[in-house]
Amino acid sequence: MNDHLMIAPIVLPLLAGAAMLLLDERRRGLKAAISLASTLALVGIAIALLIASAVTDPMLRIGVYRLGNWPAPFGIVLVADRLSALMLLLTSILGAAAVIFSLARWHRAGAHFHSLFQFLLMGVNGAFLTGDLFNLFVFVELLLAASYGLLLHGSGPARVKAGLHYIVVNLAASLLFLIGVSLIYGVAGTLNMADLAARIPNIAAENRGLLEAGAGILGVAFLLKAGMWPMCFWLPSTYAAASPPVASIFAILTKVGAYIVLRLWLLLFGDAAGASAQFGGEWLLYGGMATVAFGAVGTLASQDMARLAAYSVLVSSGTMLAAIGMGQVGVTGGALFYLVSSTLGISAFFLLIELVERGREPGADMLAVTREAYGEDDDQEEEEDGEIGFAIPATMGMLGLCFIGCAVVIAGLPPLSGFIAKFALLTAALNPIRLPPGGDVPVASWVLLAVLILSGFATLIAMTRAGIRTFWAESDRAVPRVRIIEMAPIAILLTLCAIQTIQAGPVMRFMQETANSLHSPHDYVREVLRTAEQRPHKGGGT
Amino acid sequence: MMEIVLSIGIGALAGSGVWLILRPRTFQVIIGLSLLSYAVNLFIVAMGRLRTEAPPVLANRAVGDPTQYADPLPQALVLTAIVIGFATTALFLTVLLASRGLTGTDHVDGQEPEL
Numbered sequence: 001m002n003d004h005l006m007i008a009p010i011v012l013p014l015l016a017g018a019a020m021l022l023l024d025e026r027r028r029g030l031k032a033a034i035s036l037a038s039t040l041a042l043v044g045i046a047i048a049l050l051i052a053s054a055v056t057d058p059m060l061r062i063g064v065y066r067l068g069n070w071p072a073p074f075g076i077v078l079v080a081d082r083l084s085a086l087m088l089l090l091t092s093i094l095g096a097a098a099v100i101f102s103l104a105r106w107h108r109a110g111a112h113f114h115s116l117f118q119f120l121l122m123g124v125n126g127a128f129l130t131g132d133l134f135n136l137f138v139f140v141e142l143l144l145a146a147s148y149g150l151l152l153h154g155s156g157p158a159r160v161k162a163g164l165h166y167i168v169v170n171l172a173a174s175l176l177f178l179i180g181v182s183l184i185y186g187v188a189g190t191l192n193m194a195d196l197a198a199r200i201p202n203i204a205a206e207n208r209g210l211l212e213a214g215a216g217i218l219g220v221a222f223l224l225k226a227g228m229w230p231m232c233f234w235l236p237s238t239y240a241a242a243s244p245p246v247a248s249i250f251a252i253l254t255k256v257g258a259y260i261v262l263r264l265w266l267l268l269f270g271d272a273a274g275a276s277a278q279f280g281g282e283w284l285l286y287g288g289m290a291t292v293a294f295g296a297v298g299t300l301a302s303q304d305m306a307r308l309a310a311y312s313v314l315v316s317s318g319t320m321l322a323a324i325g326m327g328q329v330g331v332t333g334g335a336l337f338y339l340v341s342s343t344l345g346i347s348a349f350f351l352l353i354e355l356v357e358r359g360r361e362p363g364a365d366m367l368a369v370t371r372e373a374y375g376e377d378d379d380q381e382e383e384e385d386g387e388i389g390f391a392i393p394a395t396m397g398m399l400g401l402c403f404i405g406c407a408v409v410i411a412g413l414p415p416l417s418g419f420i421a422k423f424a425l426l427t428a429a430l431n432p433i434r435l436p437p438g439g440d441v442p443v444a445s446w447v448l449l450a451v452l453i454l455s456g457f458a459t460l461i462a463m464t465r466a467g468i469r470t471f472w473a474e475s476d477r478a479v480p481r482v483r484i485i486e487m488a489p490i491a492i493l494l495t496l497c498a499i500q501t502i503q504a505g506p507v508m509r510f511m512q513e514t515a516n517s518l519h520s521p522h523d524y525v526r527e528v529l530r531t532a533e534q535r536p537h538k539g540g541g542t
Numbered sequence: 543m544m545e546i547v548l549s550i551g552i553g554a555l556a557g558s559g560v561w562l563i564l565r566p567r568t569f570q571v572i573i574g575l576s577l578l579s580y581a582v583n584l585f586i587v588a589m590g591r592l593r594t595e596a597p598p599v600l601a602n603r604a605v606g607d608p609t610q611y612a613d614p615l616p617q618a619l620v621l622t623a624i625v626i627g628f629a630t631t632a633l634f635l636t637v638l639l640a641s642r643g644l645t646g647t648d649h650v651d652g653q654e655p656e657l
Binding site: 138171 | 563575582615630641
């Protein structure tokens with residue numbers, strides 16, 4: 001793997017963000033250019049890393065970058081394997097879409113938008129790349145600090161109130177994170193993830209309780225960030241209050257939690273972990289399902305589109321967690337496919353909401369839902385103009401088309417990628433590898449099937465209702481003025497979903513191989529702990 | 543003896559911190575978070591094992607016996623955690639003040655509960 005390319009996803013946004021801090025706030029054009037260039041370069045770097053990680057040779061597939069060139073358990077390493085590269089690519093694509101969207105108007109809504117945005121990308125990329133638990137804490141804090149600033153972007157009492165809750169919840173979670181990390185260090189004596197994986201099977205029985213307590217506390221911190229029920233009450237109001245480009249990139253933040261669970265749980269408590277194998281799997285499975293159920297009920301109860309999107313974030317991350325908790329290679333592969341598809345869909349939806357809502361009076365949705373509930377018809381409003389047969393102009397047509405695209409991806413209907421993702425996931429869950437001939441499919445798989453299908457149905461109802469109220473029911477609404485620069489990112493994200501559908505075969509194979517390497521992490525451990533002499537001549541931090 | 547004093551100290555700080563962050567006033571919440579972070583910082587130091595008069599750094603490039611030295615890593619971790627905790631608390635303080643200015647109340651929900 002290319003030597004110094006691995007650290008570029010961290011260094012580039014850091015430099016770009018820092019440089020923009022020095023510029024005067026009035027030089028918006030220059031800032032926008034720097035931000036856009038840096039984000040687009042990140043897409044290129046992520047693609048290069050993904051290609052490098054897709055080679056078949058296991059020696060070259062996993063890139064290890066040793067900071068300061070210290071050998072692995074002593075120094076901090078960055079590790080780029082397939083999962084990391086995939087997440088980097090997803091982040092950079094969402095980042096590029098959000099930056100392009102913000103250029104139309106949102107980046108003017110407050111100070112230092114582009115700098116904070118770059119720092120957020122740096123934190124997210126760092127969290128995906130690092131191979132050290134404490135370094136993970138530092139990157140997570142970085143991304144959170146940037147997200148606090150971004151959430152308040154645009155200001156206003158609603159954002160400040162949501163921000164207050166968001167910051168307190170995350171500060172408390174960070175403290176749990178520290179307790180978990182230090183307990184694990186106290187028992188195992190190392191913070192390097194690969195080294196931990198190698199040491200956990202040999203932990204003495206009397207210390208195992210402490211280690212599992214540490215892992216449990218650490219898990220609570222991640223699951224809070226991933227939004228698992230009952231630790232998700234902060235999420236809907238926070239995401240609904242954030243400005244659209246910010247909410248759109250926040251769609252990846254819950255996936256950071258899911259990524260860490262995926263990485264650490266399979267690495268530390270996989271089948272090789274001895275007495276601790278599969279520790280906490282049921283919690284992930286049932287907690288994930290409860291999250292999906294809560295999110296589905298939430299989407300039905302939502303009275304405006306932003307909250308609807310926020311609850312679909314919960315459905316998406318609950319599905320991820322439940323699928324990870326199944327602990328089967330096939331299900332994990334489907335879950336990775338689902339992760340990419342649902343994140344793209346939700347991110348596009350957050351951007352779309354603002355365009356659709358533009359030009360409507362606030363509270364229209366609230367009124368509509370209340371009216372529906374009480375059976376009141378709106379007779380008196382429609383007689384005012386007498387404009388019958390109002391033609392839908394091209395803007396509304398485009399918005400409607402994008403809305404349908406988002407709804408199909410998020411609810412998991414054919415023909416787009418959401419359907420393929422859920423189909424792959426459920427097929428694997430109902431055909432477990434270890435099923436003895438003639439044995440029954442575990443009850444959990446059936447419950448997962450029911451929960452996923454019902455949640456898709458609930459999302460579909462909620463989206464249809466919102467769509468009808470917005471696009472069909474209001475004949476007298478002002479047509480929003482939408483610029484191409486605002487429409488393009490949404491179209492790009494949805495096109496990517498379509499490409500993921502058309503190329504489902506190769507993409508699915510890649511996800512499946514990624515899942516295979518996550519479930520048998522000995523390659524990962526060996527590559528990270530390889531000393532300088534054993535290393536083939538490809539550098540890595542030299 | 544030292545262990546008992548330290549664990550009582552951590553427990554008292556953490557208990558007061560948890561109680562305070564469950565209070566409805568923003569100032570109580572921020573003090574609660576600070577107390578909790580003190581407790582966590584002490585806890586991290588304790589995870590490097592408690593011992594007195596043991597330096598964490600080898601003297602004069604000597605190859606020493608590791609059992610004679612304190613574990614330097616938790617001390618480095620604590621420094622990082624203190625810095626990050628300090629920065630995020632300061633950030634929270636500004637949001638707290640913004641909330642006070644925008645809503646005119648120091649209740650965490652931005653409005654007084656209806657009695």
